[in-house]
Amino acid sequence: MKAGCTSREVEKQGSSFRKAGIFRKSPVHKSGIRKSKTGRWRAAALILLNLLMIAHIIQWRIMGKTISPIEPSETMHTLQRGAINAGFIFFALAILATLIFGRFVCGWGCHILALQDFCGWMLKKIGLTPKPFRSRLLVYVPLIGALYMFVWPTAYRLFTSQPGPLIPKFTNHLVTSNFWETFPSVSVAIPFLFVCGFMTVYFLGQKGFCTYACPYGGFFGLADKLSPGKIRVTDACNQCGHCTATCTSNVLVHAEVKQYGMVVDPGCMKCMDCVSVCPNDALYFGFGKPTLLVPKSNAIKKNYSITWPEEIVGALVFLGSFLAVRGVYALVPFLMALGCATITTYLTLRTWRLLKAKELSFYRFNLKSSGRIRKAGWGFVAFAVVWIALTAHSGWVRYHEYLGGRAFQKLQIPDELALAQANPDPWLSPIDRKSILAGKKHFQAASNFGLFINSEALPKLAWFEYLSGDAERSVALLSKAAANQRGQAKALSLYYRGTILNRLGRYEQAGASLDEALAQRADLILARQEKGESLWQLGRKEEAISVWSDAVQRNAGLVLANNQLAGAERSLGRFDEAVVHEKQADQFTPDNPLFHWMIGRRLQNLEMNELAQKHFQRAMQLDPEHQARP
Numbered sequence: 001m002k003a004g005c006t007s008r009e010v011e012k013q014g015s016s017f018r019k020a021g022i023f024r025k026s027p028v029h030k031s032g033i034r035k036s037k038t039g040r041w042r043a044a045a046l047i048l049l050n051l052l053m054i055a056h057i058i059q060w061r062i063m064g065k066t067i068s069p070i071e072p073s074e075t076m077h078t079l080q081r082g083a084i085n086a087g088f089i090f091f092a093l094a095i096l097a098t099l100i101f102g103r104f105v106c107g108w109g110c111h112i113l114a115l116q117d118f119c120g121w122m123l124k125k126i127g128l129t130p131k132p133f134r135s136r137l138l139v140y141v142p143l144i145g146a147l148y149m150f151v152w153p154t155a156y157r158l159f160t161s162q163p164g165p166l167i168p169k170f171t172n173h174l175v176t177s178n179f180w181e182t183f184p185s186v187s188v189a190i191p192f193l194f195v196c197g198f199m200t201v202y203f204l205g206q207k208g209f210c211t212y213a214c215p216y217g218g219f220f221g222l223a224d225k226l227s228p229g230k231i232r233v234t235d236a237c238n239q240c241g242h243c244t245a246t247c248t249s250n251v252l253v254h255a256e257v258k259q260y261g262m263v264v265d266p267g268c269m270k271c272m273d274c275v276s277v278c279p280n281d282a283l284y285f286g287f288g289k290p291t292l293l294v295p296k297s298n299a300i301k302k303n304y305s306i307t308w309p310e311e312i313v314g315a316l317v318f319l320g321s322f323l324a325v326r327g328v329y330a331l332v333p334f335l336m337a338l339g340c341a342t343i344t345t346y347l348t349l350r351t352w353r354l355l356k357a358k359e360l361s362f363y364r365f366n367l368k369s370s371g372r373i374r375k376a377g378w379g380f381v382a383f384a385v386v387w388i389a390l391t392a393h394s395g396w397v398r399y400h401e402y403l404g405g406r407a408f409q410k411l412q413i414p415d416e417l418a419l420a421q422a423n424p425d426p427w428l429s430p431i432d433r434k435s436i437l438a439g440k441k442h443f444q445a446a447s448n449f450g451l452f453i454n455s456e457a458l459p460k461l462a463w464f465e466y467l468s469g470d471a472e473r474s475v476a477l478l479s480k481a482a483a484n485q486r487g488q489a490k491a492l493s494l495y496y497r498g499t500i501l502n503r504l505g506r507y508e509q510a511g512a513s514l515d516e517a518l519a520q521r522a523d524l525i526l527a528r529q530e531k532g533e534s535l536w537q538l539g540r541k542e543e544a545i546s547v548w549s550d551a552v553q554r555n556a557g558l559v560l561a562n563n564q565l566a567g568a569e570r571s572l573g574r575f576d577e578a579v580v581h582e583k584q585a586d587q588f589t590p591d592n593p594l595f596h597w598m599i600g601r602r603l604q605n606l607e608m609n610e611l612a613q614k615h616f617q618r619a620m621q622l623d624p625e626h627q628a629r630p
Contacts (some may be wrong), residue, residue, distance in 0.1 A: 033242045034279065038272040042107065046114035053111060060179040068176045069183070072216045073149075073335075077182070080153050082168030085176075091216070098223035102230060106210060106220055107249075107269030113210060115197035120206040120248065128363050132205035132250040133346060134304045137311045138212045138318065139267075143222070145215030145338060181487065188331050196339040203346045206248040211267060213338035221266035225291040230264070231274060233257035237282035243274035255300045257283065264291040310349050318345045324395030330456035332394075344391050347384040354381065393451070400446035401457055407439030408460045413467070417594055420601040422503040424467055427594075432467070440464045455484040459493050471500050482516075491520035495527045498534070503605075507534045525551050529561050536606055541568065552581075557588040563599055563615075567608030582611070593623035 060066035067086045068074060072094070074087025094105045106113060120130050184192060200208035210217050231253070243253035251265045253274045263274075275283045306314060321344035326337040354360050354377060360368040367377035413432050418424040428436075443461040446454065462477035478497035482490050498513035511534035517527045528551040535544035545568050551561045562585035569578035589595070600615035 033245055034277050036246060036273040036276040038276045042271055043117070045108050046111070046117065049109060050111055050114060057179070065175060065177045066179055068173055069179060071182075074182065076149060076153070077173070078170070079150055080168065082170040083173040084170050085173045089174075095219060095223050098220050099227055100229060102227040102270050103220050103224040103266065103268060104229075104270045106217060107271040110210075112196060112214070113207070113269070115193060116201050116206060116209060117248075119198045119201040123202065128202075130201050130204075130206045130208075131363070133203065133208065133212075134250065134302065135212070135306060135311060135314065136304055136308075137315045138342065138345070141212055141318070141338065141342075142210075142214050142216075142218035144218070145213070145334075146218030149215050149334065150219075178487070184331070184333055185486075188333070188336075192333065192336040192339075195336055195343065199343050200339055203343055205250060207250060207267070207269070208342065209339055210269070211250060212342045213335070215335070215338070224266040224268070228287045228290050229270075229285065230262040230288065230291075231257070231268060231270070231272075231283055232262040232286045232288065234282045234284070236280040237278075238280060240279060242277050242279060243283060246273045246277045247271075248273070252300060252302065253283075259298065259300055260294050260296075262288065262294070264294055264296075266291070306349055310352075313352075314345045314349050317348045318342065320395070321345065321391050324391050324398055326398070328394045328398040328401065329450060329452040329454045331452060331454075340391070344388060347387055351381055351384045351388075397446045397450045400442040401454060404439050404442035404446065404457060404460065407435040407442065408463070410435040411463075411467075414594065414598075417598050418467060419499050419503065420598045421605075422471060423469060425469060428467065436464050436467050440468065453480070453484050455481055455489065458484070459489075459496065462493075462496070466500060471504055475500055475504075488521055491517045491524050491527070494520065495524060495530070498527065499530050502530055502533055502537070505537075507537045510534045511538070523554070525555055525558065525561075528554075529558065529564070532561070532564060533602075533606065536564075536568065541572065544568065552584075556584065559585050559589050559595075560599060560602060562588075563603060563611060564606065564608070567603055567606060567611045570611070571608065591622065593619040596622065 056066065056070070069085070069087055070090045071087045072091040074085045075091045077083040077085060078088035094109075098105060123130055183189070196209045196213070200213065204212060237254075237257060239254055239258060241254045243257075244251070244255070247253050247268075248271065249265075249267050249269050251263060251268050253263055253268075256263045256265060270285070272285065275285065304311075318341045322337050322341035325332050325340045326334065332340070350362070354367055354373065357368060358371045360377070362376070362380060365376040365380075366374050367380055368374060373381070411432055412429050413424065413427055417427055440461065443457050443464065446457060447461065458477050458481035462474045462481065465471075465477060466474035475497055478493045478500070482493040482497065485493055494513050494517035498510045498517060501507075501510035501513060511531060514527045514531040514534065517524055518531070521527075528547055532544045532547040532551070535541075535547060545565065548561045548565045548568070552558055552565065562581045566578045566582035566585060569575070569581065589599070596615040596619035600612040600619065603609075603612035603615065
C-alpha cells in the first residue's frame with residue numbers, strides 16, 4: 001500500500017466516504033465516465049465567492065469605507081511600501097494553507113478560475129470542448145511573473161542603492177475609503193476578463209490562464225511541491241484513465257498515480273473531480289511524502305503541442321508581445337498583458353503550422369486538408385493576422401511612450417523653478433533642451449497614431465510643451481488629460497493647468513481649475529498656494545490670505561505660502577503679522593540660489609517687491625550668475 005496507508009485504513013476511509021455520499025454512484029456520461037459530484041460543490045463555492053466580492057463592493061459604495069481589497073496583487077503594496085492590507089494577509093494565509101493541503105485555493109477560491117470554468121462550460125454547451133495546449137517553456141511564465149511582481153522590486157532597491165530601507169516600515173492599511181484605487185476602470189476590466197477568461201480557455205484549454213499566465217499560481221505551484229497533501233491512490237486503480245479525461249488542469253493523473261502513487265504535478269488544483277469520477281474509488285486525498293521527496297528517476301513522458309524549435313520561437317514571441325502590450329496607453333495591466341501574450345504566442349505558432357502542415361484542425365473545424373486551406377482556415381488566419389497586427393501596433397506605440405518617458409526622466413529643471421514665470425527658457429540646461437525635443441517627438445508620435453488616449457503620457461507631453469514655450473497648448477493638453485483621469489492623477493493635471501493659467505494672467509480660469517483639483521484631493525496644499533495667488537490677483541485679498549493661512553496651518557513649513565502671507569500682511573499695513581510669517585518662512589528656506597530666485601519671482605508676480613528683492617539679493621550672494629537672469 002502506497003503513501004504510508006494500510007489497506008485496512010484505505011478501505012475504512014473509502015467506506016466512510018461512501019457513507020457520506022461522496023463516492024455514491026453518479027450519473028454516467030455517454031463516454032462511460034460518471035459525472036463528478038464535487039464539480040457541483042466547487043461551482044457553488046466559486047459562485048458564493050463572487051457573490052461575496054459583489055457584496056464587498058456594495059458595502060463600500062454604501063458605507064464609504066471597507067476592508068481593503070482581498071486580492072493577492074495588494075501584497076505588492078506591503079512589500080514595497082509596508083502597507084499591511086487584507087490582500088497581503090489573504091495571500092500569506094493562502095500560501096500557508098497550500099504548504100499543508102496543496103493547491104486547494106486556486107481550485108476552490110479564485111474568481112478568475114471561476115470565470116474560466118464558466119467559459120469552459122459555455123463552450124461545452126455549444127459542442128466545443130476546450131483542448132489543453134501543452135508547452136515545455138511557457139509553464140515557467142507564472143513563476144517568472146511572480147518573481148517580477150513580488151521579488152524584483154526589493155532586489156532592485158538592493159542593487160541600485162536607492163534611498164529608503166530595504167524592508168519598509170509596516171503600517172496598517174486594513175481599511176480603506178478608496179477601494180477601487182488599485183483596480184482598472186470598467187472599460188479596461190471588461191476586455192481583461194474577456195481575454196483572461198474566454199480567449200485563454202478557447203485557445204489554451206480550460207485552465208489556460210492558470211497554467212501559462214497567473215503569477216500567483218507561480219508561488220502556489222512551488223508551495224504545492226512542499227505540501228504533504230496530495231491526490232493519492234490505492235491498489236484498486238486499474239488505469240482506466242477516467243481521472244485524466246476529467247481533469248481540467250492538464251494533469252496526467254492516471255500516469256502519475258501509477259508512477260509515483262500520487263499526483264505530483266504542481267498544476268493540480270485539487271478540484272477533486274478525478275476522485276469523484278473514479279469507478280473503483282481508488283483515488284483519495286491524503287497526507288504523506290511531499291513531491292520533493294518522491295524519486296523521479298523514470299519521469300513520465302508527456303506529449304507536447306509544439307516542437308522544441310517552436311518552443312524557442314514561442315518564448316521569443318511571448319516576450320515580445322508581452323513588452324508590446326504591457327502598460328500601453330497606460331491601460332493594459334500586468335495580468336492582462338500576460339494573457340494577451342499567451343494568445344499571441346498560440347496564434348503565431350498555430351498560423352505558422354497551418355501554412356506548413358498538410359492537415360490541421362481546430363476543435364471541430366477543418367482548417368486545412370490535403371494541403372489546401374479551407375474557409376475555416378482562412379478565417380483563422382484573418383483573425384490571427386488582425387490580432388498580431390494590433391499587437392505589433394501596440395508595440396510601436398509602447399516604444400515611443402517608453403522613449404518619451406525616458407526623456408521626461410532626464411529633465412533637470414525643477415518644477416517650481418519652471419513655473420515661477422511664464423517663460424522658463426532662460427533656466428533650461430542643454431540636457432533639458434535635448435530631452436524636450438526628444439520627448440515631444442516620441443509622445444506626439446504615440447498620440448497621433450495611437451488608438452486610445454494615454455492619460456499618463458498627456459501630462460508629460462503638456463509639460464514638454466510648456467517648457468518649449470507653448471503654454472496655451474500645454475493648458476489644452478492638461479484639460480484633455482484631466483478629462484480621462486481620476487483621483488490623484490486628475491488632481492495633479494488640474495493643479496498644473498491652474499498654475500500655468502495663473503502665469504498667463506487668466507486668474508478666473510486658474511481658480512476654477514484649482515478648485516477642481518482640490519475637490520479631487522483636498523490635501524493638495526500646492527493647489528491652495530496657487531489658489532491664493534489667483535484670488536490675490538483678482539483683488540480678493542482677504543480671501544487670498546485666508547487660503548494661504550489654511551495652507552500654512554496644514555503644513556507650517558510651507559516657505560512660499562509663508563512668504564506670500566508676509567508680503568500680503570505687509571501690503572495691508574499689518575506689520576506684526578508679516579514679521580511672524582517672514583520669520584517662519586526663513587526658518588524653513590533652503591540656502592539654494594535657485595530656490596531664492598523662485599521665491600523672489602513668485603513674490604514679484606504679486607507685486608510684493610520689497611520681500612522679492614530680499615530673495616533676489618540672497619540668490620545673487622550665493623551665485624553671482626543670477627545677476628544675468630531675467
